[in-house]
Amino acid sequence: MSLQAQIDGSNLWFAQSQLHSHNHSLQPKSLVVTDMDGKLTLASNELLNGLNQLFQTSIKQKSRVSKGSVWLSLTNNSEVIQFIDPQELKALGEDGFIIKYIDEKKSVLITGNNQKAVLYGVFHYLRLLQTVAIDKDSLNITEIPKYKVRILNHWDNLDGSVERGYAGRSIWKWDELPTKVSPRYKKYARANASIGINGTVLNNVNANPHILTTEYLKKVMVIASELRPYGIQVYLSVNFASPAVLGGLDDANPKKEEVKDWWKNKVKEIYELIPDFGGFLVKANSEGQPGPMDYGCTHADGANMLADALKPYGGIVMWRAFVYNPKGWDRAKQAYEEFLPLDEQFRDNVMIQVKNGPVDFQPREPLSPMFGAMKETQVMPELQITQEYLGFSDHLVYLGTLYQEFLQSDTYAKGKGSTVAKVTDGSIYNHPVSGIAGVANIGEDNNWCGHHFAQANWYVFGRLAWNPDADVKTIAEEWVRQTLTQKDKVVSSIVEVMMNSREATVNYMTPLGLHHLMGWDHHYGPEPWCVVEGARPDWLPTYYHKADSIGIGFDRSSTGSNAVKQYFEPLRSEFDNIATCPEEYLLWFHHVPWNHKMENGQTLWNQLCLKYQEGVDEVKKSQEVWSKMKTYIDEQQFKEVQEKIAIQLKEAIWWKDACILYFQTFSKQPFPEGVEEPVHKLEELKKLKFDLKHHN
Ligand code: GCU
Numbered sequence: 001m002s003l004q005a006q007i008d009g010s011n012l013w014f015a016q017s018q019l020h021s022h023n024h025s026l027q028p029k030s031l032v033v034t035d036m037d038g039k040l041t042l043a044s045n046e047l048l049n050g051l052n053q054l055f056q057t058s059i060k061q062k063s064r065v066s067k068g069s070v071w072l073s074l075t076n077n078s079e080v081i082q083f084i085d086p087q088e089l090k091a092l093g094e095d096g097f098i099i100k101y102i103d104e105k106k107s108v109l110i111t112g113n114n115q116k117a118v119l120y121g122v123f124h125y126l127r128l129l130q131t132v133a134i135d136k137d138s139l140n141i142t143e144i145p146k147y148k149v150r151i152l153n154h155w156d157n158l159d160g161s162v163e164r165g166y167a168g169r170s171i172w173k174w175d176e177l178p179t180k181v182s183p184r185y186k187k188y189a190r191a192n193a194s195i196g197i198n199g200t201v202l203n204n205v206n207a208n209p210h211i212l213t214t215e216y217l218k219k220v221m222v223i224a225s226e227l228r229p230y231g232i233q234v235y236l237s238v239n240f241a242s243p244a245v246l247g248g249l250d251d252a253n254p255k256k257e258e259v260k261d262w263w264k265n266k267v268k269e270i271y272e273l274i275p276d277f278g279g280f281l282v283k284a285n286s287e288g289q290p291g292p293m294d295y296g297c298t299h300a301d302g303a304n305m306l307a308d309a310l311k312p313y314g315g316i317v318m319w320r321a322f323v324y325n326p327k328g329w330d331r332a333k334q335a336y337e338e339f340l341p342l343d344e345q346f347r348d349n350v351m352i353q354v355k356n357g358p359v360d361f362q363p364r365e366p367l368s369p370m371f372g373a374m375k376e377t378q379v380m381p382e383l384q385i386t387q388e389y390l391g392f393s394d395h396l397v398y399l400g401t402l403y404q405e406f407l408q409s410d411t412y413a414k415g416k417g418s419t420v421a422k423v424t425d426g427s428i429y430n431h432p433v434s435g436i437a438g439v440a441n442i443g444e445d446n447n448w449c450g451h452h453f454a455q456a457n458w459y460v461f462g463r464l465a466w467n468p469d470a471d472v473k474t475i476a477e478e479w480v481r482q483t484l485t486q487k488d489k490v491v492s493s494i495v496e497v498m499m500n501s502r503e504a505t506v507n508y509m510t511p512l513g514l515h516h517l518m519g520w521d522h523h524y525g526p527e528p529w530c531v532v533e534g535a536r537p538d539w540l541p542t543y544y545h546k547a548d549s550i551g552i553g554f555d556r557s558s559t560g561s562n563a564v565k566q567y568f569e570p571l572r573s574e575f576d577n578i579a580t581c582p583e584e585y586l587l588w589f590h591h592v593p594w595n596h597k598m599e600n601g602q603t604l605w606n607q608l609c610l611k612y613q614e615g616v617d618e619v620k621k622s623q624e625v626w627s628k629m630k631t632y633i634d635e636q637q638f639k640e641v642q643e644k645i646a647i648q649l650k651e652a653i654w655w656k657d658a659c660i661l662y663f664q665t666f667s668k669q670p671f672p673e674g675v676e677e678p679v680h681k682l683e684e685l686k687k688l689k690f691d692l693k694h695h696n
Pocket of ligand 1 (some may be wrong): 205206283322360
């Protein structure tokens with residue numbers, strides 16, 4: 001039975017609470033919790049409530065395991081040890097769990113080395129009951145997360161606004177804390193725990209130094225205590241200039257003893273309030289943020305100073321490689337050039353946090369060459385969950401396919417098969433920590449993420465952070481079954497829409513390797529013509545597409561900026577050669593003549609126009625599929641998604657028209673057959689002023 005609260009999306013993926021149709025016969029006869037000291041109270045409550053809701057009954061709690069029990073226990077219990085090899089238990093580490101059908105007891109055991117792991121096991125078991133057909137043979141599961149730190153990055157400001165946030169104001173109510181505690185904090189923690197996320201950075205990378213004042217740390221302490229029972233550790237973004245701004249020091253030079261001492265004292269204060277504090281996230285010397293280079297020092301000097309202060313408490317530094325300085329070179333090369341020479345210099349509690357692509361969260365980018373290249377330093381991927389460049393929370397774009405494409409990209413760092421996942425999750429380079437970050441899409445909106453389907457992006461991020469090799473189609477299906485409906489045919493149609501949605505967006509925004517064609521400030525609609533007086537050239541679309549009478553695209557080959565040189569072979573040669581460069585990256589790496597022959601025999605110009613059309617057509621298709629969902633989906637949810645798809649279609653056409661009309665002024669060629677006549681006029685589109693307020 002669906003719940004009332006599902007209607008507005010506020011219940012996230014806990015909305016449906018319906019069993020998968022094959023699992024009705026699996027009703028447990030009793031719940032047994034072996035728990036001497038109350039550590040498993042939260043996990044057992046989740047399990048009991050979950051089972052009662054799913055089976056529409058009231059399951060008895062008993063003290064002895066008997067036929068048909070679900071049995072919850074930590075691994076240190078003497079009975080558990082009878083059934084599972086101690087080596088296997090040890091291998092579970094901190095977060096891993098086992099779900100196993102124990103034949104001798106005719107019962108299902110859920111166990112892990114600590115309470116957090118058992119909670120993960122409970123959520124997994126409930127998920128299985130809802131999403132796949134299970135039986136006693138399939139219940140022989142060992143799950144160990146690949147990444148140690150699975151973390152959300154909130155770009156939330158202390159004034160309640162959210163940078164690049166499209167779901168309302170921040171969920172952190174700084175002005176009410178520490179006295180008033182929003183009930184959302186616990187719900188947030190529970191949702192994250194259910195998908196394996198174990199950390200969160202509360203504030204924007206463009207960090208306000210005031211987060212480190214005692215006043216704010218006391219607020220952070222309250223949030224931390226709300227999240228702690230669910231195994232979520234709190235981290236903070238810090239402003240590198242804090243010792244000067246807050247501490248009154250002359251500067252923040254990381255080589256100065258008084259600066260080091262300031263950080264040591266600050267860290268001590270934090271850990272006195274929050275003993276399990278996770279550490280710092282730092283954006284330094286990028287987009288105007290202060291950093292060690294202000295004092296002639298390096299990123300390593302800055303990161304290590306903070307790492308040394310955190311080390312005694314087990315804290316870590318996530319130092320971002322998103323460096324973006326006003327230099328005349330190819331922006332895509334910058335992180336590698338600044339960071340590679342520093343490999344070997346970072347402390348072992350520092351991770352370098354790198355965005356998936358070399359520029360900035362575009363609908364499609366090749367992998368950043370940083371992955372696999374830094375061997376002595378742990379690198380952690382940063383993915384964006386909020387749709388800064390993918391239609392905000394107006395467009396239905398399932399990002400699972402983007403994440404998968406990236407995580408499975410081969411870096412060739414240690415030969416074939418050195419995927420991004422493997423070079424970052426500890427499979428290839430083994431460092432003491434590993435991690436993956438997702439820039440959150442969460443806000444105060446009732447449905448948390450602005451668009452009902454944007455919840456799936458939060459969900460898939462968590463599931464991939466647990467296992468980057470998991471299949472994103474399966475994850476989409478899991479989400480649909482838990483959130484929208486259990487009707488098999490309907491599930492598969494919706495999953496298909498989700499699976500095609502990202503490619504559609506690439507096609508109607510930036511096909512064939514184009515990037516950064518949006519308005520330079522709002523990052524929403526198309527403005528490939530955008531010129532802003534006094535702006536840096538690398539803010540502007542013209543810098544990226546370089547369209548002229550000969551062709552289009554950024555020459556990053558060996559005859560151009562030579563960004564290809566930063567990749568391992570055979571990628572380097574593959575990208576370098578226009579004949580072997582994958583077409584989805586063609587205009588990322590090459591300036592290509594309009595009449596260049598594409599694989600399917602079309603000219604580049606024709607193919608470009610056809611790709612834009614393909615994107616529009618795909619959105620039309622999803623609109624059609626969704627219109628048939630009316631009888632299966634809750635009315636409000638149905639309507640809200642329908643309205644959003646209508647906006648998406650209108651804007652897909654806007655993107656297509658703007659780009660093909662503008663690029664036609666260079667190609668001087670007609671639109672090929674199959675491409676719909678633009679409904680807009682270029683001059684009108686150029687005058688259109690985007691209203692950001694409307695979208696927040
Ligand atoms: C992008 C984004 C900024 C953000 C920056 C970052 O440039 O538009 O809002 O601050 O990335 O990741 O630091």
